[in-house]
Amino acid sequence: MNETSPYIGFEEYSEHVPTSIPLAVQQATGRFVSGRAARVAELPQWEELRQIGSDIRQHTIENMDGYLTHLEAAVLSAGGHVHWAESGEDARQIVLQIAKENKVKSVVKSKSMATEEIHLNRALEAAGIESLETDLGEYIIQLAGTGPSHIIVPAVHLTKEEIAVLFSKHLGIDAPNDPIELARIARETLREKFLSAEMGISGGNFLIAETGTLVMVTNEGNGRMCTTMPDIHVAVVGIDKVIPDWDSLTVFLKLLARSATGQKLSTYTQFITGPRHAEGEGGPKEFHLVLLDNGRSKILKDPVGRDVLKCIRCGACANVCPVYKNVGGFAYGSFISGPIGAILSPQMLGTQAARELPFASTLCGACADVCPVKIPIPTILRHLRRRVSQGDEFSKPTLSTSIRVTASLASFALAQNWLYRFGTRVLPTFMSIFKRGNWISNAPYPLSRWTKARPLPSFTASFRNWWKKEKDSTK
Amino acid sequence: MTNPILENIRKSLGRTDQISSPQGAPLSLRPAIYQPRQPESVESEIETFLNEIKKLSGIGQKLSPDGIDFALETLITDQNIRTATVWQTPHLRQLGVTEILNSFNIKLISPNADKHEMAQCDLGITEADFLLPETGTLALYSSTEKPRAVSLLPRIHLAIVRPEILRADMHQVFAEAKNSNYLVFITGPSRTADIELTVTLGVHGPKNLYVWVII
Known part of the structure; x- marks a missing residue:
């Protein structure tokens, strides 16, 4: 994957950020930061919870082989299917094959970082299958044809006026400039799609090895729709999402929403173990779990860098990052932005394509202070800066020769x-x-x-x- | 049978031994977790629960079994309810929910009806299997008598619940529920802040959530 990853020009992009982006992004981050602070203040054992969360994630990634073996056996015995995908291409082919076998014409998707990572929508559309994002923010940016500017509120850079224009153009209606009306229009449009799609595709927040359970956290209810209405449910999930058992889950559920949006729990948390048992209960008759590696098992080899795999994707690090708050999500050139993106992309896409990202930080350390699983982000940033400038056992140096010569002269x-x-x-x-x-x-x-x-x-x-x-x- | 991903993980982790049996994986070795929350008196747990529901823009109240008739009538008028669908559980049957709806000329749709028909429904009535007071959360299983769509497709969701299903912390719920094939936590009505951070209720799921605790 390293060879094919396009170069991420963080510096060039950040020189031309439209002023509307930091303004909108800072409204979102400001709200999430104060929401998180209020929830944390209510919980006297917060620091203890973070430590336990960190310990469990550390333990899990160090024993990932055992837990994944457990997980596979449990999903199979619950009547689900398990597919292993070494690369993004493998995962795309697996999903396309399932779609083909079931004569799928349209797919509804709930928000998922893993499917963004492998550009699944493009592959489905190229195969003539309609693939619709159903999270309101994701739906909007799919219509706009752009990437996400924030992990939780991906369309925050667009105004209600711009969204009304998008809706009017794509839906052939006269949409008003009112957020509540626009949400109602999206509800009605997408409702039809939920009811007619043959396949629902989701990601997953956690995979419980103990029972083979997929845990999904959403607020709008689109995640429930995608996994309840169509007959086939395909979940594409990174192998790093595995956790040992249900008791561990209580820790992460307490950490996740509080860190992400300042909620105690998100509106809907689903616990899905295999397909439905009886037609009458509703839900899919087939459940497929696609376990995505795509470079993760290689990251595990680096005892410093692998801590990035502890991440539970809350976005708290981005909300406090002075660099992210001024450039927004696009600058990071990948499905994941902010400090966590700056340490994940160089490891996943290689330090050739993403060599600027470890430097997209002031090393102020705010990210590490809020991380619910205590990922030492500044340490990993420095570790990757060294990889970029001097090279290490994982990569040759990739910094441009002129900068390296200047730096050694200065040194x-x-x-x-x-x-x-x-x-x-x-x-x-x-x-x-x-x-x-x-x-x-x-x-x-x-x-x-x-x-x-x-x-x-x-x-x-x-x-x-x-x-x-x-x-x-x-x- | 070798799995290349597992092989790569083992190589990266520097494993030299072969795991003798897959079930020998270190499930029991995970770090200890924290002390779960302890329950307070039932009255105080109900208060906490209803308080949280209110903070989430849900509408919660305590009711006696005799009060259901009037409460349903009010709900039907307030929300202009014409069609409803109800979980087929002993508790809801005992409370006479479908009879009351019939007496108000509400058209009843089978909870196992086709999803297109269910999507037209105004009101979905369920119980819950567990309640978490600290977060104002309802936990629902699914089965033929308790279809998933009833709490999802109608524009209003009403849960009629008993105090016996209160649990102090998620641990107790998970200890009882971990072997079920489906469970959902519902914490307030469907919400989004995706357009200019304006909080909007009912973007895909129900717009209103009513919770009646029967005492």
Whole structure:
């Protein structure tokens, strides 16, 4: 997959972010951050819960082989089908095959990161199968033909006016600029689709090894529709979603919604173990679980990087990230954005395609403070920066030669006392050419990378000289 | 029979031993979890539960069995109910729910009816199998008598529940429910904030959730 992944130009994108994106994104993140804070304050054992959550996830990824073996046996004995997909292409072929065998013409989808990861919609449509996103936000961005700007509210960058125009164009109606009316229109349009689709495709939040149970968390009810109305249910889930048992689940359910949206629990949590038992109860007659590897088993090999697989996809790290809040989700060029995207994409897509992402961070550490399963994101960012710049056992260095040469020259110069002193004397004189008042607003390359965004204060004195003077004057 | 994904995982984790039997996997070794929440008095648990339902924009109340008649009449008028579908359970039968609906000339649709017909239904009436007071959550199984669609397709969902099904924490629910093929937690009416973060109820599931605790 490394060879085919398109290059993610974070820097180039972030230089041209439309101002509407950070404005909209910050309204969402602001709300989620305060919601989370209120829920956390209610729960005196929050830190204990985080530690337990972290311990269980750590334990699970370190024993993933055993738990997946358990899970497979349990799903089979519940009457479900299990498919193993080594790559995205494998997973797409498995889903297409199930669709073909059942003569499926239309599919309803509930929101799923795993199906975004493997671009399933494109593959279904190429095979002549209609595939409709049914989460309201996902439906809107599918109509708009863009990616998500936020993991929980993917269409937050669009205004109600823009959404009304989209609805009017695609549905052939005159849609009003009113969020409640627009939601009603989506309800009616999608209701028809839920009732007529032959296949429902979902992701999954957790897989319980103990009983082979798929756990799905949603708010709108579209997840229930997709897994209740059509006769076939296909769940595409990453192998990292496995957890040991139901008692572990209580920990993650308490952590997930509080961290994601500031709810105590999301509106609907479904626990699905195999297909329906009787036609009268409703639900699908066939249940297929597609277990997606797509590079995860390789990530497991790196004892530092593999902690990314503990993630439960709450998005709390993005909500507090000063970089994410200013560039939004598109900049990360992948199905997952924010700090977690910055440590997942380089490992999943390779440090060739995603080499800029580990640097898309100030290393302030806010992400690690809120992570419900205590993923040490800044540590992994530094680990991946080293991989990009120096290479390690998993990858050759991928930083451009000019930056690497500049960096090693700088590192050499900073380590030589005399050269450093010389520099501090020469540089202010040299830079004074570019001075306007007390500011430098168009410095030469590479400093221009800074000054085109904001001016630098001009150099006044070296710290060494200042310190020497201070010391002398106080004697 | 080798599975390449499991092989890769074992290689990555540096496993040298073969797991002798798949069922020998370390289920019991997972780290200990926290102390579950302890129940309070039934009255106080009901109060907590109804309070949470209210915070979620649901409509909850305590009712005596005699009060159902009047409460249903009010609901039918308030929400302009013409059609309804009801779970076929002993408890709801004992309360005479279908008879009361008949007496108000409500058209009853079988809970096992075709999904298109069910989608036209105004009101779906269920029980619940468990209640979680801390989060205001209803937990529902499914079976032929308790079809999944009744709490999903009609625009209004009414759950008529008994205090006996209160559980203090998720642990108790999961201990009892883990071997069922389907369970759903319902915590408030269907909601979204996907358009300009405006909270909208009833985007795909029911727009209103009524919960009556019968005491």
